[in-house]
Structure formats: structure tokens, C-alpha cells
Amino acid sequence: MKTIAIVNQKGGCGKTTVAINLASALAGLGQRVLLVDMDSQSHCAVGLAVPEEQIEQSIYDVLISRSRNEPVKLSEILWQISDGLELAPASIDMSAFEQQMAGVAERECCLKDTLDDVRDDYDYVVIDCPPAVGLLTFNALRAATDIIVPVETGYFALHGLSKQLETLSVLCKRTSQEVDVKVLATMYDIRTKMAREILAELRNHFGEKMLDTVITFNTKIKEASSFGQPISEYDPASKGQKDFRSLASEILSTKARQQRHDYVNSLAGQLESISATADELLKATQTPEKEVESILQDENILSDHTEREKEFASVEARAWEELESEVEEIEISTDQETESLSLPVEQTAEERTDAKLSDYYGVDQVNDAIVFVTLYPRAQNVQIAGDFNNWQPQETPMQKVGDSGVWQSELKLPAGRYRYRLVVDGQWQQDPYNELTEMNPFGEYNSVVEVK
Ligand SMILES: Nc1ncnc2c1ncn2[C@@H]1O[C@H](COP(=O)(O)OP(=O)(O)O)[C@@H](O)[C@H]1O
Ligand SMILES: [Mg+2]
Known part of the structure; x- marks a missing residue:
């Protein structure tokens, strides 16, 4: 039995879509498949028309009851989806898993032990993970023989990639499992030049670590x-x-190859090298600042003509002018000093590109208001939950800026240090454009903003 975990702590990169459709395609090729939903949002059930209100017990009940006298059996919670495909659904109470299991020995092995009991019943188990690195994801990693990291082929997706992989790798340092980690390019839009370039770079850098x-x-x-x-x-x-x-055929053929070579790899080591590659990749795709305008165009950020949009474009242009004059000042001052002190031009362009992106998105204090700006082109609903609104996301919805995929919100807050997370279509995640973070008691990261 092979167990494939679909992992990426970024929400909306296609994990659930890959999990459901890979599981179904493997079943279509005659395999006996179990799909396990480890995300409390229960998106697998939604995506497979399993009525949520009729789910009485979920994988949570199985995991949590393992140490009890009368544990809930996996077979008791399964839903038959089609020939060869069964679903172990999730439930909302899974979000309490971490607290429930606090202090329990071997708590990261609950899923592995559960699946070990049924290893003769399935050819493949596909695990859909939550968009966070917590105990649920760790359970999935421990159970996995294979890991697929779906990566959206967009410029902004690459920005967080190496950090995400690094976090996973740190998490896996504690174990020394034999697993195979592969990157899967998703949501590839062949019509955009940038997606084609990013795919070429991904292939170039990840080589055999990338699925064909x-x-x-x-x-x-x-x-x-x-x-x-x-x-x-x-x-x-x-x-x-x-x-x-x-994808399913490729995975079946990899299985055959692996059995022949019987190769062994440590999970943390692989993630580390993939993460380093992601960093290199990001550098390679660092575009000179004059091209950033066209990237932003490509990502549809500047293409909308609403007033709001123009306003954003002009804020951006102003940020540019400021940056340029700052860089000019640096260049002038280094001119006057010795040559060895002058800044390498290439690095300056790179830094300016980064500065420009982080100027545009993230969180910023403008006079007495805190402005949150983020990019989620496919989201229906983006909210902010933080200690300033008692972690109630409905209190602070973000507004859509035209059809650009940009969302923004403005808050007036007294001076202090605040923690928050973005809630994107119900999924809690850290702000991908804010570097300032703090780990919360659930082992996940809160974003942090200081108000002066
Ligand atoms: N290849 C694709 N083509 C079109 N839409 C996609 C594709 N992959 C995912 N989506 C859509 O993108 C959104 C986020 O995908 P999802 O699988 O839920 O991501 P995640 O589980 O990582 O949060 C969903 O609305 C999904 O239908
Ligand atoms: Mg999902």
C-alpha cells in the first residue's frame, strides 16, 4: 500500500482538487483507493457530494479514540464514492485535535497506526492536508510513503515556496522516514507567458523532483x-x-520503478534540497524592475479600470518613484566613496523588485490607519481575524478591488502589537506578504503588525 500525502501550507494551491481527482483517477485505473480528509473544512466531502449533515463520525473520531477501550474503527466511518474509491471524511471538530491530544504519547502516529491496520485492503491512500503545519499535517507526513507538494505556477506562489518547504523540513527533522517527495505544477495557464517561463524554470531547477x-x-x-x-x-x-x-498513470509507473530500485530517501533531506532549489528558482525568476510592471499586468493586477484600481496603480507608481530616488541617493553616495563600496547593480534591481512587491501587498501603517492588502484571484471571500477583533473573522471582511484578485481592508487601531491571520474562503492562514510572524500554541504561524 502506498500512502500519498498532498501537502502545502498555502491555502488555495489546489491540494483538495489534486487529492479528490488523483484518488478518483487511480480508482479509474483499477486501484483500490482510500481518500482521507485531514482538513477540518471537509472540502473532500463537499467536492464528492457527501452530505455533511449526515456525517456522524469522521476520521477525527477514529484518531482520537485509538487509545480508548472501544476505539471507533476506520470501516465504521467510510463512505463509498465509486467502484474502488472510499472516503474517510473530516469534520469541524478536527480543529480541536491538537488540544485534545496534548500530552498524549505518540500523538503524531495516530493516522499511521490507523492506516497500518488496513494496509492489505487498499493499493493507495491519498491524504488531503489542511493549509497549516500542525499536528494533523504531521500525522499525514508520518503516515506517508510519498508526498506531493502542489505548486501554483504563478510568480506570487514562488515567493512563499522555499519558506514553506523549509518549515516542512524542520518538522520532519524529528523523523527519519523513507519517503519520496515530488513537486506538482498546478493551475498552469498556458496562455500567459509568465506561467510558461515559471514552468520552464521549475523543470530546470527541480529536475527529477518534479512530476512530469x-x-x-x-x-x-x-x-x-x-x-x-x-x-x-x-x-x-x-x-x-x-x-x-x-498523473495517476505517472504515479503507477513510478511505483513500479521504485520497487525495482528500492531506493531510500530521508524526508527532511529531500525537503531541504527542494527548499534550497526553490530559493535559487526565485532568484532566477527575479525580474528586473522594468519588467515587474508587465508581470503585474500578467497577473491582472493593473488591468481593471475601476477608480479603486487606478488609485492602487498610482499608489504603486508613487512607491516606485520613492524607491528610485532612494536608490539614486545610495548610488550617488557610493560614487563618492571607494569603488569597493558601490552596490552591485543586479542585486539592487532584485532588492527593488522584492521591495516593490512587499510595498504593494502585506500590511502597512498609513497615518493613523492600518492597511491590509493581499492577492487572492480565486477567492470568494477574504476576512481578517486577530486579537483586535477577538479572532472573529466576520468582524473584519476585506474588500475586493475590482476583478484584479486584490483584496484590501483598513483598520484604525491604537498603538501596540497585534497578531492576526487571513481567512480565505473559510481557511485560516498566515499573511503570505508579511514576514513578521509568531508561532501560536497550535504550532501554526500568526502574522504580526506593530502599530506606532
Ligand atoms: N487546475 C485547476 N483548474 C481550475 N480551478 C482549479 C484548479 N485547481 C484548483 N482549482 C480551484 O481553485 C480553488 C482552490 O483549490 P483547492 O483544491 O480547494 O485548494 P486547497 O485545497 O489547496 O486550498 C478551488 O476553487 C478549486 O476549484
Ligand atoms: Mg483544501
Whole structure:
């Protein structure tokens, strides 16, 4: 039995979509497959039309009851989805897993032990992970023989990638498992030049650590999940279905190869090297500042013509002018000193690109207001939860800026240090554009803002 965990602490990068459709495609190729949902949002059940209100027991009950006298059996909670595919659904109470298990010995092995009991019943287990590195994800990592990290092929996705992989690697240092980690390019939009370039760079850098199959951006995939069907059922002739079928075939053929070579790799080591590669990759795709404008265009940030949008564009232009004059000042002052002190031009351009992106997104104090700006092109709803609103996301919704995918919100807060997280379509995550973070008691990161 192979156990494939779909992991990436970034929300919205396609984990659940990959989990559901890979599981279904493997079943379509005659494999006996179990899909395990480890995300309390229960998106696997939603995406497979399992009525949430009828889920009486979930994988949570199985995991939590292992140490009790009468543990809940995995077979008691399963839903038959199609021939060869079963679902172990999640439930909202899973978000309390970490607290419930505090102090329990071997608490990161609950899922592994559960799956060990059924290893003769399935060929593949596919685990959908939550968008966070906590005890649930750690359980999935411990149970895994294979890990797939879906990566959206967009400039902004690369920005957080190495940090995310690094966190995973730190988490895995505690174990010395034999697992195979692969990067999967998802939501690939062949029409944009930037996506093509990023895919080429990904291939170039990750080499054999990257799956050959690429999942293209296909609206049928989105539609399928809103109808509660895997793409194989919703539209068997679609490009999306072809992609997932070829992903499943690739995985089946890798299994055969692995058995021949019987190669062993340590999880932390692999993640570390993938993370270093992600850093190099980001440097390689660091674009000179004159091209950033066109990248932002590509990502549809400046293309909307609403007033709000123009306002953003002008804020951005002003930030640029300021940056340029700052850099000029630095250049002038180094001119006057010895040559060895002058800044390398290339690095300055890189730094300016980064500065520009972090200037635009993230959190910033403007006079007496705190302005949050972020980019989620596919989200329906983005909110902020923090200690300033008692962690009640509905108190602080973010506003959509035209159709650009940019969201923003303005808050007036007294001076102090505040912790917050973004809630994107119900999923809690750290602000990807704010470097200032603090670990919370659940082992996840809160973003931090200082108000002066
Ligand atoms: N290849 C794709 N083409 C089109 N839409 C996609 C694709 N992959 C994911 N999506 C959509 O993007 C959104 C986020 O995907 P999801 O799988 O829920 O991400 P995650 O589980 O990482 O949060 C969903 O609305 C999903 O339908
Ligand atoms: Mg998900």
C-alpha cells in the first residue's frame, strides 16, 4: 500500500482538487483507493457530494479514540464514492485535535497506526492536508510513503515556496522516514507567458523532483467540484480529466520503478534540497524592475479600470518613484566613496523588485490607519481575524478591488502589537506578504503588525 500525502501550507494551491481527482483517477485505473480528509473544512466531502449533515463520525473520531477501550474503527466511518474509491471524511471538530491530544504519547502516529491496520485492503491512500503545519499535517507526513507538494505556477506562489518547504523540513527533522517527495505544477495557464517561463524554470531547477504531469487551469475542474463530482465523472473528455489520468498513470509507473530500485530517501533531506532549489528558482525568476510592471499586468493586477484600481496603480507608481530616488541617493553616495563600496547593480534591481512587491501587498501603517492588502484571484471571500477583533473573522471582511484578485481592508487601531491571520474562503492562514510572524500554541504561524 502506498500512502500519498498532498501537502502545502498555502491555502488555495489546489491540494483538495489534486487529492479528490488523483484518488478518483487511480480508482479509474483499477486501484483500490482510500481518500482521507485531514482538513477540518471537509472540502473532500463537499467536492464528492457527501452530505455533511449526515456525517456522524469522521476520521477525527477514529484518531482520537485509538487509545480508548472501544476505539471507533476506520470501516465504521467510510463512505463509498465509486467502484474502488472510499472516503474517510473530516469534520469541524478536527480543529480541536491538537488540544485534545496534548500530552498524549505518540500523538503524531495516530493516522499511521490507523492506516497500518488496513494496509492489505487498499493499493493507495491519498491524504488531503489542511493549509497549516500542525499536528494533523504531521500525522499525514508520518503516515506517508510519498508526498506531493502542489505548486501554483504563478510568480506570487514562488515567493512563499522555499519558506514553506523549509518549515516542512524542520518538522520532519524529528523523523527519519523513507519517503519520496515530488513537486506538482498546478493551475498552469498556458496562455500567459509568465506561467510558461515559471514552468520552464521549475523543470530546470527541480529536475527529477518534479512530476512530469502538469495540471492545467481548467474551469471544468472548478465546476466539477461545485457539482460534487470528480472531473472523471463530470466531464470525462475535458483537459482536466486527461491531466489527472496522466498523473495517476505517472504515479503507477513510478511505483513500479521504485520497487525495482528500492531506493531510500530521508524526508527532511529531500525537503531541504527542494527548499534550497526553490530559493535559487526565485532568484532566477527575479525580474528586473522594468519588467515587474508587465508581470503585474500578467497577473491582472493593473488591468481593471475601476477608480479603486487606478488609485492602487498610482499608489504603486508613487512607491516606485520613492524607491528610485532612494536608490539614486545610495548610488550617488557610493560614487563618492571607494569603488569597493558601490552596490552591485543586479542585486539592487532584485532588492527593488522584492521591495516593490512587499510595498504593494502585506500590511502597512498609513497615518493613523492600518492597511491590509493581499492577492487572492480565486477567492470568494477574504476576512481578517486577530486579537483586535477577538479572532472573529466576520468582524473584519476585506474588500475586493475590482476583478484584479486584490483584496484590501483598513483598520484604525491604537498603538501596540497585534497578531492576526487571513481567512480565505473559510481557511485560516498566515499573511503570505508579511514576514513578521509568531508561532501560536497550535504550532501554526500568526502574522504580526506593530502599530506606532
Ligand atoms: N487546475 C485547476 N483548474 C481550475 N480551478 C482549479 C484548479 N485547481 C484548483 N482549482 C480551484 O481553485 C480553488 C482552490 O483549490 P483547492 O483544491 O480547494 O485548494 P486547497 O485545497 O489547496 O486550498 C478551488 O476553487 C478549486 O476549484
Ligand atoms: Mg483544501
